[in-house]
Amino acid sequence: MANSLRLYLTCIRNTLDAALCLQNFPCQEVERHNKPEVELKTSPELLLNPVVYGPLVLICRNEAEKCLIETSINSLCISLKVKQSDELENILTKKFLRFLSMRAEAFQVLRRKPVQSFHTFLMVVGYSTVYYTQGYDISFLITNYHCEDMQKQKLIEFIVQFMEDIDKEISELKLSVNTRGRLVATEFLKQFI
Amino acid sequence: MACFERVSPALREILTRIHRAERPIEVDHHVHEFGSVHYHVKHSVTDSVYTYLSVSTPLLSSQGLPISSQLLPQHTLEMVNGIFPRVMEALVPPNEGYQLTLKLDISRIPHDNNKASTKMISDIASVQSVLVSNQLKEILKSVDSQEIGHGIYKPIKLIYHPREPFFVIKQPAKMSAIFPMRFKEKEDVIIATTFFQELMDVGSTEAFRKAPHCIWSPIPPAELRGEPIEDLSTNGGFLSFDITPQHVQGKKLEKTVWNLLNVYAFVKWHVKSSRGFVQRRMRMRLDKLVQPLREVENEEDDEQRETRKKKNKKKKVDGGCTNVRKWIRVSKKKILERNEELGKRIRSRIKIRCFSRLRRKWLRMPKFSPVTRYMKLE
Numbered sequence: 001m002a003n004s005l006r007l008y009l010t011c012i013r014n015t016l017d018a019a020l021c022l023q024n025f026p027c028q029e030v031e032r033h034n035k036p037e038v039e040l041k042t043s044p045e046l047l048l049n050p051v052v053y054g055p056l057v058l059i060c061r062n063e064a065e066k067c068l069i070e071t072s073i074n075s076l077c078i079s080l081k082v083k084q085s086d087e088l089e090n091i092l093t094k095k096f097l098r099f100l101s102m103r104a105e106a107f108q109v110l111r112r113k114p115v116q117s118f119h120t121f122l123m124v125v126g127y128s129t130v131y132y133t134q135g136y137d138i139s140f141l142i143t144n145y146h147c148e149d150m151q152k153q154k155l156i157e158f159i160v161q162f163m164e165d166i167d168k169e170i171s172e173l174k175l176s177v178n179t180r181g182r183l184v185a186t187e188f189l190k191q192f193i
Numbered sequence: 194m195a196c197f198e199r200v201s202p203a204l205r206e207i208l209t210r211i212h213r214a215e216r217p218i219e220v221d222h223h224v225h226e227f228g229s230v231h232y233h234v235k236h237s238v239t240d241s242v243y244t245y246l247s248v249s250t251p252l253l254s255s256q257g258l259p260i261s262s263q264l265l266p267q268h269t270l271e272m273v274n275g276i277f278p279r280v281m282e283a284l285v286p287p288n289e290g291y292q293l294t295l296k297l298d299i300s301r302i303p304h305d306n307n308k309a310s311t312k313m314i315s316d317i318a319s320v321q322s323v324l325v326s327n328q329l330k331e332i333l334k335s336v337d338s339q340e341i342g343h344g345i346y347k348p349i350k351l352i353y354h355p356r357e358p359f360f361v362i363k364q365p366a367k368m369s370a371i372f373p374m375r376f377k378e379k380e381d382v383i384i385a386t387t388f389f390q391e392l393m394d395v396g397s398t399e400a401f402r403k404a405p406h407c408i409w410s411p412i413p414p415a416e417l418r419g420e421p422i423e424d425l426s427t428n429g430g431f432l433s434f435d436i437t438p439q440h441v442q443g444k445k446l447e448k449t450v451w452n453l454l455n456v457y458a459f460v461k462w463h464v465k466s467s468r469g470f471v472q473r474r475m476r477m478r479l480d481k482l483v484q485p486l487r488e489v490e491n492e493e494d495d496e497q498r499e500t501r502k503k504k505n506k507k508k509k510v511d512g513g514c515t516n517v518r519k520w521i522r523v524s525k526k527k528i529l530e531r532n533e534e535l536g537k538r539i540r541s542r543i544k545i546r547c548f549s550r551l552r553r554k555w556l557r558m559p560k561f562s563p564v565t566r567y568m569k570l571e
Contacts, residue, residue, distance in 0.1 A: 087383045087386075088383055088384075088387055090383075091379070091380045091383050091384075092471065095380075095471060095475070096475055099472075099475045099479075100475075100479070100482070103479060106479065106483050107482075107483060107486060108486065109486070150486075157485070158485045158486050161485055162482065162485075165481075165482055169478055169482075173471060173474060176470070176474065177384065177387065177467055177470075177471065178387060178391065180463075180466075180467060180470065181384075181387050181388040181390075181391040181392075181463070181467070182391045182394070182395060184388065184391075184463050185388065185391045185392040185394075185395045185396075186395050186401075188392070188452070188459060189392070189395060189396055189401045189404040189407070190401075190404075191448060191452050192403070192404040192405055192440060192445075192448065192449060192452060193401070193403050193404055
């Protein structure tokens with residue numbers, strides 16, 4: 001594993017270890033309801049301090065790979081931005097992560113739609129200012145119930161392993177598509193000979 | 194429409210059935226292929242000697258929209274007649290709505306030699322590909338007549354499908370076939386672009402030195418300067434093949450013409466099959482990604498089972514008194530259920546003589562004094 005990837009994953013692991021301290025907390029606004037507070041964001045006292053490394057609420061490996069961790073008293077949201085170096089990787093990543101998100105019930109902790117971050121960044125372009133909203137590729141939502149059913153360490157291992165597997169899978173998909181293209185091109189040109 | 198196989202499989206099957214039938218059979222089939230090719234096969238019991246095959250296919254046009262109703266040129270008819278002169282004959286004029294009607298004498302196809310008969314039937318069933326290829330061959334031969342200046346040749350626009358025109362340009366030492374590529378979705382564009390780059394890489398290797406040189410560019414090539422803007426606006430770039438005299442000599446001409454006619458179909462097929470491959474692979478990988486989470490849950494189940502076992506072991510140390518206590522404390526409903534179960538078990542498993550008497554005496558349901566009964570006090 002590359003050094004930077006190892007450091008990135010270690011940082012995420014340690015952060016999750018600190019952040020995955022969840023407890024049951026009924027909804028303060030609606031009686032007999034129990035909702036993940038990290039989704040609602042209505043009660044700021046229930047949203048714990050965002051995990052901060054540097055000026056952004058992000059753990060960044062580089063400009064293209066980021067991890068946003070949002071915590072609350074009874075739930076935790078992890079959003080990932082996966083590296084996409086060219087257009088082919090871009091479409092393969094989009095397809096694959098959308099495929100997984102549509103089957104979120106199989107993963108239990110996966111969110112059906114990735115988080116579109118509310119953290120807007122101000123960019124000055126020429127004489128105008130542009131608000132740029134950052135989106136992520138895939139998001140996990142872990143609640144206190146998941147922590148009761150599953151071991152915390154195993155859950156963290158699953159998230160980290162998932163990140164590694166996704167990178168590997170997308171690289172393999174890209175290689176397969178290129179290899180297929182090459183084989184098909186070879187067969188096409190053979191017909192002329 | 195040109196596709197990878199020259200032979201129409203449906204037509205081949207129908208002609209084979211007519212050829213192998215022991216008695217004359219009535220056949221009147223309309224076969225539609227690829228949305229634009231139409232065959233009509235007619236064989237009647239009264240006229241069992243001849244079979245009539247009518248073909249309607251969009252033909253290549255060099256001026257505008259595809260021609261679907263124009264009659265075939267004479268040289269094409271002569272070429273078709275020359276394939277199997279004893280077996281098939283082109284009727285003039287053809288049936289209404291068709292470009293070509295053939296009168297086939299199936300009885301002249303040998304019955305004793307399976308290979309020869311299969312080959313002849315396959316050649317007859319590929320008549321549509323012959324019509325389309327022949328037209329392109331004739332057009333390629335007449336490229337010289339489009340000369341507009343010394344050494345400058347005007348591009349000829351060929352349309353087979355309204356949305357898929359391509360250009361043929363004769364140059365001093367070669368002919369260039371240029372295919373503007375258009376796709377509906379952005380994903381298709383990216384997959385096709387990757388394919389075109391691989392095509393260029395493979396074409397430039399030593400092993401494919403004899404194949405036509407292939408070039409892909411995202412912008413229109415210089416040879417198409419002056420063409421209408423609607424023909425030059427694409428999202429998939431332009432794919433060009435340089436055809437040299439060695440590619441059109443002898444039998445290679447047939448192959449080259451057929452491959453050029455199939456370029457669009459080939460690229461679309463590759464894009465579609467790549468998308469299908471990606472989808473299949475994602476489905477296969479889904480289980481692998483979910484597996485670690487399932488193992489976490491199974492480990493939790495195993496741990497709970499272990500703790501339960503430990504609790505059960507502790508209970509057995511009492512010496513079995515707990516079971517007795519359970520029996521004593523049990524409620525009326527549970528007693529009834531247990532007796533029913535026992536009765537069922539006994540009924541289903543064991544049949545012993547006189548056991549029923551024993552059962553009635555010893556395994557009777559205990560009578561409880563009903564709570565509702567009371568004695569009236571006077």
